[in-house]
Amino acid sequence: MGEVRELVDRYFEDLNNGCNNLISCEDLYKSIGRGDDLYILDIRKEEDFEKEHIDGGENVFWPYVGDFLDHLPKDKKIIVVCYSGQSAGQVVSLLRILGYDACSLKGGMNNGWKKGDLPLSSGCG
DSSP states (O other): OHHHHHHHHHHHHHHHTTOOOEEOHHHHHHHHHHTOOEEEEEOSOHHHHHHSBOTTOEEOOGGGHHHHGGGSOSSSEEEEEOSSSHHHHHHHHHHHHTTOOEEEETTIIIIIITTTTOOOBOSOO
16 A cells, blocks of 8 residues: 555656656647657547547546456556546546656647547547
8 A cells, every 4th residue: 555655646746756657649740750669549529439439549538447457558648538538537637647658638639639620530530
């Protein structure tokens, strides 16, 4: 239990030091264009993901992220995408406490990516 406490303390220390665990849509778009080694985890409902998503994203509806932890890469930056950024922020907190390098897409899909008129894919990803 002490290890979990240390991880939680480190998470909040990072927050106190200015780490907001967010990535802007513009910065994510540039990272994708450069071919940076990212893992995009889209936690929206499957039907919304299939309608439109960021190219290369993987869909796991947020209630099932805990069941999917063994499939998440520990060696890549994980970008968590939801509708507005709120649910993604909660998932990012969990992932960071568990030792993943994760951040949330600022504004999520609706108030960030789509508002910025950035490219979308459709289908199962």
